[in-house]
Amino acid sequence: MGRFHLGVACLLVAAGCSEPFVTIPGGELAGEVLDPPDAWAEVPDTIQLETRPQDPYSINIWSVGIGPNLYVATGSEGTAWTEFIEQNPNVRVRLGGGLYRLQAALVDEVETRTQVVRAYAEKYDVDPQDGWVADGTIIRLDRP
Numbered sequence: 109m110g111r112f113h114l115g116v117a118c119l120l121v122a123a124g125c126s127e128p129f130v131t132i133p134g135g136e137l138a139g140e141v142l143d144p145p146d147a148w149a150e151v152p153d154t155i156q157l158e159t160r161p162q163d164p165y166s167i168n169i170w171s172v173g174i175g176p177n178l179y180v181a182t183g184s185e186g187t188a189w190t191e192f193i194e195q196n197p198n199v200r201v202r203l204g205g206g207l208y209r210l211q212a213a214l215v216d217e218v219e220t221r222t223q224v225v226r227a228y229a230e231k232y233d234v235d236p237q238d239g240w241v242a243d244g245t246i247i248r249l250d251r252p
Contacts, residue, residue, distance in 0.1 A: 128156055128166045133188070136164035137200060139207040144251050148173025153232070155180075156202040157249075159192035159212075171201075172227040178210070178249040179224045181241045190245055201249060210249040221246055 128134035137158045151173040157180060158166040167189055171180045178201065182190060193199065197212040215221055224246050229236035236242060 126166075128168045134166045137166050137202045137207060139202050139205050142206040142208060144178075144208045144210065147175050148178045151178065152203060157189065158200040158202070159189045159196070161196060161198050161200075165189060165192055170228070170232060172224060172231055174223055174227055179215070179227070179246060180249065181224065181228065181244050181246045183240045183244045186245055190247070193247065198252070199249060209252055211252045213248045213250055215246040215248050220248075 126135040127137070137156055151171055153170065154168050155171045156166055157169050157171075158164050165188065169180050169182075171178055173179075193212040199210050199212050201208045201210055215224065221242075225236050225242045228234060228241045234241075
């Protein structure tokens with residue numbers, strides 16, 4: 109089997125798994141369900157977000173923690189997962205091996221949006237005026 113075929117086979121095996129793979133969405137996340145921390149101080153660069161509990165849909169996504177709140181963001185047009193959150197705000201997040209049950213809430217307040225944009229810019233070294241966060245959809249993941 110050539111390298112190309114081996115690479116395609118590996119990709120198909122990975123895509124067939126339940127876990128999201130790079131930018132390919134997955135299904136239900138596995139892990140120990142834990143209580144959310146008091147503060148989201150140690151959030152890795154990429155977390156996994158599971159939406160649509162009745163037919164789980166999970167993705168890898170950037171996020172920021174600001175005190176007791178965890179945030180995710182996407183462009184202003186939204187995505188499949190933002191539509192799923194509009195239908196059902198119950199989500200789960202996996203950081204490391206732990207799973208956290210949370211509830212998604214759209215962020216409209218200007219002061220909070222400014223804080224989140226600033227946190228994304230600092231964490232990911234992006235221009236805060238770039239637009240994808242500043243003008244995008246920002247979602248706070250709250251304790252239920």
